[in-house]
Every structure is written in structure tokens, then in C-alpha cells.
Amino acid sequence: MTSCISQEKIDGLKKLLGNARKVALAGHVHPDGDAIGCITAMGLYLKRELGKDVVCMFPDAIPENLEFVLNPSLRYLWGKSEDADLVILMDCNAFSRTDVLGEALAGSSATKVLIDHHLNPDTASFDLVFSTPDISSASELTFWILKAMGWDMRDNETGEALLTGMTTDTNNFANSVFPSTFTMASELIASGVDRDAVLQKIYFSYRENRVRVMGYMQNEGLVILPGGAAYMILTKDIQKRFDLREGETEGLVNVPLSIGEVRLSLLLKEDKDHFRVSLRSKKGTSAQKCAVKYFNGGGHENAAGGRLYPEKDLRGMSLEEYVKKALLESLK
Ligand SMILES: [Mn+2]
Structure with a gap:
């Protein structure tokens, strides 16, 4: 686990979630596998485990070959935002990176949380920040946060979304790989996530x-x-x-x-x-x-x-x- 996740921060996140009925998750412009993966996983956890009203928001469309990550039980918005009690910005270091959503999100009165792995996070705009560049992906950071929150890893759809995000951000274990990255992959595969199926969907389903x-x-x-x-x-x-x-x-x-x-x-x-x-x-x-x-x-x-x-x-x-x-x- 990474040092940017302390028990104090996990307690803080639990408290903020406890006070929120509706949670909005937002990612960066031109969403990639990591953004879609960590937001989908967090969305599933908040909805299924904590019973929250969840909305996932992206500034624009995602690549067709990543559509398999979107989960039918979640609500996704493209290019528009919705009010919520709590906003979690993921795989993105500042609201400005959310393009058309940026102004509404930054100006909203919602409590704001950042979960990210880019350099130079805009920490001043958030009430709680989980951020470190010493991790493979926002999906890996989300994996460790969910585990610290008590996630039992039995939901393989959540696990598949996280494995997909980590795999695309590391270019299938070619870059930004840390010991914790292999631990995450190992735990997900042991818990039943089908890595072969994930690789098939990401890398072997393109058009000519x-x-x-x-x-x-x-x-x-x-x-x-x-x-x-x-x-x-x-x-x-x-x-x-x-x-x-x-x-x-x-x-x-x-x-x-x-x-x-x-x-x-x-x-x-x-x-x-x-x-x-x-x-x-x-x-x-x-x-x-x-x-x-x-x-x-x-x-x-x-x-x-x-x-x-x-x-x-x-x-x-x-x-x-x-x-x-x-x-x-x-x-x-
Ligand atoms: Mn990323």
C-alpha cells in the first residue's frame, strides 16, 4: 500500500461518504482506460456496497474498444454535469482537466475529493486528497483505497474495471510498474478476475x-x-x-x-x-x-x-x- 493512504484519510473519506446521499465521479477529457476503469470501480463500490446514488461524468466520449468497461448498472453522463453532495475527481489532477465540466465542478458547493497519480495536483481545490505519482495508475490507487475501506473483492466486475485501468496505464506492465502493482494484479486474479478476457477485450478486438x-x-x-x-x-x-x-x-x-x-x-x-x-x-x-x-x-x-x-x-x-x-x- 502507498503512503498517501493513511488510516486518517480513510476515516476522513468514510465520514464524507457517510454524509453524502449522492456522489458524482468525474474524469479527464479524452477518457482513457484508467479513468473509465477507476471511476466505474468506485461507482460500483459506492452503489453496491454503500447504497449511494452515483453518477459518473466524463467531458467527452470514450474509445469504442473501451466501452466494455462501462457497467450497465451505473449511470454515465457525457459532456454535462449534475449536482451532488460529494464530488470525487479521479485520474485527473485539477478540475481544469475536465474541460467542459470544469467550471461547474470547481464552482459547486459539494464536498470535493481527489484520487489521482499525476504530478502537481491542485490540492487547494479539495477537502481530501489521495495523490502520489509513485503508483501505476489511478485504478491501482483506487484498489488500495477500496481495500482499506473494507472491500472484500468478491465483486469481479469492480475488479475487472480496476485491472483494465491498471493494464492500459502501464501499457500491459511495460511502464510505471511498482511492486504494489504486481500485488494488486495477483490479488485480483486470485479473487477470480479473468485477465485473459480483459486482455482479449483491450488488445485483440481492434478493427483492421x-x-x-x-x-x-x-x-x-x-x-x-x-x-x-x-x-x-x-x-x-x-x-x-x-x-x-x-x-x-x-x-x-x-x-x-x-x-x-x-x-x-x-x-x-x-x-x-x-x-x-x-x-x-x-x-x-x-x-x-x-x-x-x-x-x-x-x-x-x-x-x-x-x-x-x-x-x-x-x-x-x-x-x-x-x-x-x-x-x-x-x-x-
Ligand atoms: Mn491514469
Whole structure:
């Protein structure tokens, strides 16, 4: 168990939950497996074990291949919020990361709890904070919180949601793995969670397009800079040509890191008026600092993200010039 979970905090959470009839759970924009997993698991626990009225809120839609995590016994809202007595923000370090939900959540009179594993949590906005970067995922942190609350692990749907979130955030045990992460997996599998079924749903259920576009980008779109940086730009044209849907290029940014010399990898994905930015790095190089300094973002030391607004950010440079400058300066 991690040191950010003390008995005092668990007692505090129990007390806040005891005073709340309705609980709202909220996650970050472009929800990933971890956000959906930990929110679904917490939702199931609060509803089934504590009898709470629960609503799960996300700023926007989730990738199709993760829809299996959503539980039919829970109520999910997309792009809108609802009042509650208690708000728990999960897998997200600040209300601003919840995009369209941010203002309503930050301004609400509800009691507020944070459960997160990103750097720089906005602790001042919360009544109770569970936060540490020394853990694989918000799903793992939720697992240890639920255990400390007295969860008996008999509900395998809750366990499956947690295992899914941890698995996607660690890229199936490839990064951000701690001894506690294996303990969590071991306990969940021993309690009856079917890991093979989870892996089947996450990694072996894509459409053909995904494999095609991954191959195309690696062959045609990958630029490797001297010094150990790599980038790819997934334009709207390419997305259209491959008929891409949300989440279908998940994992692409990791691929260049498999090259020995590459220490920093960037993927730009063109969106409406901006580019979505994913950054990955090897130990010793900070994806997080690069995201903060050049891409209006943040995240973890070796896995970060952000946004690039060409009109505001490029300042006369071309997109490629800006990207090269950002990457080369981040390697220093
Ligand atoms: Mn996460």
C-alpha cells in the first residue's frame, strides 16, 4: 500500500461518504482506460456496497474498444454535469482537466475529493486528497483505497474495471510498474478476475484500420531527429483516409521508443482548432517537462500529453520547425 493512504484519510473519506446521499465521479477529457476503469470501480463500490446514488461524468466520449468497461448498472453522463453532495475527481489532477465540466465542478458547493497519480495536483481545490505519482495508475490507487475501506473483492466486475485501468496505464506492465502493482494484479486474479478476457477485450478486438494506420505512420510518417527524438504527425487527411475513430491510434506514440537511440517520442493528432499531443520518454529524459514547456500540458515523467494551438503557439514558425525545436531543446 502507498503512503498517501493513511488510516486518517480513510476515516476522513468514510465520514464524507457517510454524509453524502449522492456522489458524482468525474474524469479527464479524452477518457482513457484508467479513468473509465477507476471511476466505474468506485461507482460500483459506492452503489453496491454503500447504497449511494452515483453518477459518473466524463467531458467527452470514450474509445469504442473501451466501452466494455462501462457497467450497465451505473449511470454515465457525457459532456454535462449534475449536482451532488460529494464530488470525487479521479485520474485527473485539477478540475481544469475536465474541460467542459470544469467550471461547474470547481464552482459547486459539494464536498470535493481527489484520487489521482499525476504530478502537481491542485490540492487547494479539495477537502481530501489521495495523490502520489509513485503508483501505476489511478485504478491501482483506487484498489488500495477500496481495500482499506473494507472491500472484500468478491465483486469481479469492480475488479475487472480496476485491472483494465491498471493494464492500459502501464501499457500491459511495460511502464510505471511498482511492486504494489504486481500485488494488486495477483490479488485480483486470485479473487477470480479473468485477465485473459480483459486482455482479449483491450488488445485483440481492434478493427483492421488500426493495424493499417499504425503501419502507414511507422513507414511514411515517422521522423527521427539526430540526438534521439522522434515524431509523427497524424493529420486530418490521414485520419479520414483510414476512417479513424477515437482511440484507434492508442499506443502508436510508444513505438519509436523501441528504437535504441530514441529517448523522446511525440505524436501530434490534428483536432478541430488544435493538435492533440502525446509524449513518451525513456528514463532520464522528461516527457512531462516537454509537455509543460511547449505543449500546454503535463502528466507523468515519462508519459505526458497536451495541446498545440497553431495560431497561438507557433509564432511564425512552421509546425515542423516548432516540433523540432521543442524536441531538441527537451533532449538537453
Ligand atoms: Mn491514469
